[in-house]
Amino acid sequence: MSENFSMVAPHSKRPVNEDKIFAASRQAKEAIEKYGFENVINSTVGALLDDNGKLLVLPTVIKVLKNLPPEEIAAYAPIAGLPEYLETVKTAAFRECMPEGYIEAIATPGGSGAIRHTIWNYSEMGDYILTSDWYWGPYKTIAEEHGRKITTYTFFDENKNFNIKSFREKLNQLLKIQDRVVILLNSPAHNPTGFSLEISEWEEVINILKNFAKNKDKKIILFSDIAYIDFAGEKNKSRQFMKLFGNLPENILTIVSFSMSKGYTLYGMRSGAMICITSNKSIAEEFKNVGQFSNRGVWSNGTRSAMKILAEIFKNSELLSKVETERNVLKKMLNERAQSFVNEAKKIGLDICPYKSGFFITIPCNNPELVSEKLKKDNIFVVPLQKGIRFAVCSVSKEKCLKAPLKLLNAIKNI
Amino acid sequence: MSENFSMVAPHSKRPVNEDKIFAASRQAKEAIEKYGFENVINSTVGALLDDNGKLLVLPTVIKVLKNLPPEEIAAYAPIAGLPEYLETVKTAAFRECMPEGYIEAIATPGGSGAIRHTIWNYSEMGDYILTSDWYWGPYKTIAEEHGRKITTYTFFDENKNFNIKSFREKLNQLLKIQDRVVILLNSPAHNPTGFSLEISEWEEVINILKNFAKNKDKKIILFSDIAYIDFAGEKNKSRQFMKLFGNLPENILTIVSFSMSKGYTLYGMRSGAMICITSNKSIAEEFKNVGQFSNRGVWSNGTRSAMKILAEIFKNSELLSKVETERNVLKKMLNERAQSFVNEAKKIGLDICPYKSGFFITIPCNNPELVSEKLKKDNIFVVPLQKGIRFAVCSVSKEKCLKAPLKLLNAIKNI
Numbered sequence: 013m014s015e016n017f018s019m020v021a022p023h024s025k026r027p028v029n030e031d032k033i034f035a036a037s038r039q040a041k042e043a044i045e046k047y048g049f050e051n052v053i054n055s056t057v058g059a060l061l062d063d064n065g066k067l068l069v070l071p072t073v074i075k076v077l078k079n080l081p082p083e084e085i086a087a088y089a090p091i092a093g094l095p096e097y098l099e100t101v102k103t104a105a106f107r108e109c110m111p112e113g114y115i116e117a118i119a120t121p122g123g124s125g126a127i128r129h130t131i132w133n134y135s136e137m138g139d140y141i142l143t144s145d146w147y148w149g150p151y152k153t154i155a156e157e158h159g160r161k162i163t164t165y166t167f168f169d170e171n172k173n174f175n176i177k178s179f180r181e182k183l184n185q186l187l188k189i190q191d192r193v194v195i196l197l198n199s200p201a202h203n204p205t206g207f208s209l210e211i212s213e214w215e216e217v218i219n220i221l222k223n224f225a226k227n228k229d230k231k232i233i234l235f236s237d238i239a240y241i242d243f244a245g246e247k248n249k250s251r252q253f254m255k256l257f258g259n260l261p262e263n264i265l266t267i268v269s270f271s272m273s274k275g276y277t278l279y280g281m282r283s284g285a286m287i288c289i290t291s292n293k294s295i296a297e298e299f300k301n302v303g304q305f306s307n308r309g310v311w312s313n314g315t316r317s318a319m320k321i322l323a324e325i326f327k328n329s330e331l332l333s334k335v336e337t338e339r340n341v342l343k344k345m346l347n348e349r350a351q352s353f354v355n356e357a358k359k360i361g362l363d364i365c366p367y368k369s370g371f372f373i374t375i376p377c378n379n380p381e382l383v384s385e386k387l388k389k390d391n392i393f394v395v396p397l398q399k400g401i402r403f404a405v406c407s408v409s410k411e412k413c414l415k416a417p418l419k420l421l422n423a424i425k426n427i
Numbered sequence: 428m429s430e431n432f433s434m435v436a437p438h439s440k441r442p443v444n445e446d447k448i449f450a451a452s453r454q455a456k457e458a459i460e461k462y463g464f465e466n467v468i469n470s471t472v473g474a475l476l477d478d479n480g481k482l483l484v485l486p487t488v489i490k491v492l493k494n495l496p497p498e499e500i501a502a503y504a505p506i507a508g509l510p511e512y513l514e515t516v517k518t519a520a521f522r523e524c525m526p527e528g529y530i531e532a533i534a535t536p537g538g539s540g541a542i543r544h545t546i547w548n549y550s551e552m553g554d555y556i557l558t559s560d561w562y563w564g565p566y567k568t569i570a571e572e573h574g575r576k577i578t579t580y581t582f583f584d585e586n587k588n589f590n591i592k593s594f595r596e597k598l599n600q601l602l603k604i605q606d607r608v609v610i611l612l613n614s615p616a617h618n619p620t621g622f623s624l625e626i627s628e629w630e631e632v633i634n635i636l637k638n639f640a641k642n643k644d645k646k647i648i649l650f651s652d653i654a655y656i657d658f659a660g661e662k663n664k665s666r667q668f669m670k671l672f673g674n675l676p677e678n679i680l681t682i683v684s685f686s687m688s689k690g691y692t693l694y695g696m697r698s699g700a701m702i703c704i705t706s707n708k709s710i711a712e713e714f715k716n717v718g719q720f721s722n723r724g725v726w727s728n729g730t731r732s733a734m735k736i737l738a739e740i741f742k743n744s745e746l747l748s749k750v751e752t753e754r755n756v757l758k759k760m761l762n763e764r765a766q767s768f769v770n771e772a773k774k775i776g777l778d779i780c781p782y783k784s785g786f787f788i789t790i791p792c793n794n795p796e797l798v799s800e801k802l803k804k805d806n807i808f809v810v811p812l813q814k815g816i817r818f819a820v821c822s823v824s825k826e827k828c829l830k831a832p833l834k835l836l837n838a839i840k841n842i
Binding site for chain 2: 016017018019020021022023024026028031034059066067069071073074077078082083084085086087088089090091120121122124125128132133134135136137150153154156157158192231233262263265273277278279280281282290292294295298299301302305306308309310311312313314315316317
């Protein structure tokens with residue numbers, strides 16, 4: 013019996029890395045046991061926690077679930093999703109900013125499933141998928157699982173604005189070697205930086221796409237990841253950019269990924285959707301057919317009860333208003349934590365990525381692994397990224413968010 | 428703007444077929460509206476329904492869900508699954524028939540997700556996947572979604588036993604052209620026929636695999652689909668065959684797929700697992716690593732609350748016994764319905780596939796589409812398969828199960 017013997021197919025043999033978030037989170041828990049919660053800053057958790065480290069849940073959402081009749085929990089949903097859910101996600105995603113065009117939706121397990129279907133169905137084996145140099149790690153995992161590669165442009169320019177030049181150049185390069193490009197763009201409240209494109213920056217992005225789309229042999233798929241949109245300011249203002257997805261050339265397909273994970277605190281119920289916007293009716297139908305086939309061919313149907321919850325909430329304006337009121341409390345808390353961090357960082361001269369809203373703040377630095385090891389000795393637990401460290405303001409009290417920047421600065425300086 | 432214009436990658440362009448089950452089910456509902464429930468036999472639904480067509484749900488399971496603290500519903504589960512769930516699924520799958528070997532589990536959305544990961548990670552692009560000629564349609568969808576093809580052996584011999592000869596021959600052929608073969612074998616209570624391999628038949632299957640495995644260049648992956656096992660007789664007797672998965676050569680990997688859909692009536696909560704049995708520890712570790720990577724790379728994590736429910740049930744013998752008692756009522760009802768159908772079929776000379784237990788009975792016939800159209804005029808709604816029609820005894824009253832065979836016989840005779 014050999015230790016090197018392997019049963020998986022060659023493409024599935026991958027280096028085994030310990031999950032960094034998991035490892036850091038485990039060590040944080042050990043430190044809390046030893047030194048007490050108040051003496052530890054655990055900023056590894058990517059969910060909203062209260063000041064005592066307990067998960068924050070929108071009570072109305074859970075109440076709606078608990079009031080569902082058993083059949084709405086137990087029964088299969090249709091493969092594409094409950095029809096009323098597929099209607100509701102459009103409202104929930106766009107609110108008053110519905111773009112013009114043909115719009116179809118397919119239920120997916122969170123945003124991850126939407127990324128999977130988009131990459132698998134709209135790019136080819138071996139293709140490059142384009143995203144920014146600061147990006148959510150699983151983009152790479154999803155691409156690699158399916159035999160694709162991630163390539164990046166520089167997210168920020170020297171003024172900490174969206175680096176439109178780098179975006180254009182990189183897309184230009186890619187379109188020279190590929191006839192189709194999937195672009196993953198996470199805004200507003202980008203994970204891990206908290207950056208959001210301004211509406212003028214979005215206009216520039218769309219103009220660039222339109223320009224490239226003049227070559228009708230090229231197909232551009234813009235995947236708009238709005239996972240954190242419900243924590244990115246006023247609901248219609250933060251959605252304004254989606255209006256720009258209407259009336260585009262037919263060889264630009266926009267796919268918006270909706271998720272119930274953050275906005276409805278239903279992380280563990282695995283409910284999201286992919287929503288297409290296109291000016292060509294048959295492309296919308298193709299999207300629907302392909303998504304349905306892929307659902308059946310990967311995970312079958314989605315979590316019915318979560319879909320039903322969203323439909324119930326939007327059917328009843330009183331419920332919706334309750335959910336929004338409850339969410340506003342969390343939003344306010346999140347903003348206060350983030351502002352404490354950002355102001356303190358500015359005061360002491362800690363350089364951070366341009367944060368506007370969302371769950372995370374990122375601090376660029378050399379040797380992030382070493383910095384995060386150093387911080388552990390100070391009972392601060394962060395997630396090391398490739399070019400910096402991620403601090404989850406979503407899960408750390410305002411008081412600790414105020415304390416952290418100086419400790420981070422010292423750790424970075426002293427390596 | 429062209430109607431033939433397409434945005435999806437070439438491999439994802441697929442013929443669009445109306446879902447036959449969905450179509451038949453819609454027409455059944457229309458007939459019920461028009462003629463009344465008592466005058467329509469809707470045997471299209473693949474879930475346990477009471478005699479009035481209402482979904483049957485195990486009350487204790489729902490009660491456990493409703494008693495969970497909000498955090499256990501809202502929080503993400505770890506990527507591989509809740510550790511206590513991954514332990515519990517082993518007990519729930521094997522009960523007293525745990526095979527000897529290294530056993531690891533990965534949470535997946537139902538059994539479908541387990542099939543996906545097995546096909547993707549243990550076969551190569553373009554490979555043939557082996558199953559019986561009567562098989563659950565989505566096997567094909569899952570294979571095709573991932574660029575694989577289904578090939579089949581003849582399930583039954585002339586005596587309506589497992590066709591071991593055809594199985595051996597087909598596997599032999601495949602191993603001449605492929606170095607690895609994934610075998611999908613759904614037993615007991617096979618969908619769509621209700622067939623189960625006897626223990627002696629299982630022994631023959633395993634002996635054949637062992638024989639082929641003497642060639643160490645060949646890798647055999649036996650995927651044991653036990654989706655319906657909790658409706659296939661006494662719990663340990665129906666599981667006896669899994670003992671045979673222990674102590675096999677290291678180039679045979681067995682993967683058992685567990686699902687909460689049927690046995691716990693949690694169809695819509697999307698919770699299952701894939702469980703490996705291998706005599707080589709490093710193969711078990713590889714299985715765990717590959718499954719975790721694929722989870723992250725496809726749908727991220729699974730439905731936490733469903734995992735928690737299973738763990739709670741098995742932690743508390745009183746709860747477990749309640750669930751089993753409730754399930755036994757459904758099992759008894761299912762058996763009575765099926766026996767009514769089987770006895771009547773025998774009496775009138777309607778030839779059916781060898782049914783032993785489970786949700787479905789299959790009637791081989793020529794031109795199944797035409798037969799099912801004919802039956803619709805008689806207000807009987809069935810699912811046409813490639814070589815016969817599927818009658819879902821799980822969702823039709825005993826009384827109607829008694830009436831149906833004669834009508835089926837007439838429809839088949841008169842085409």
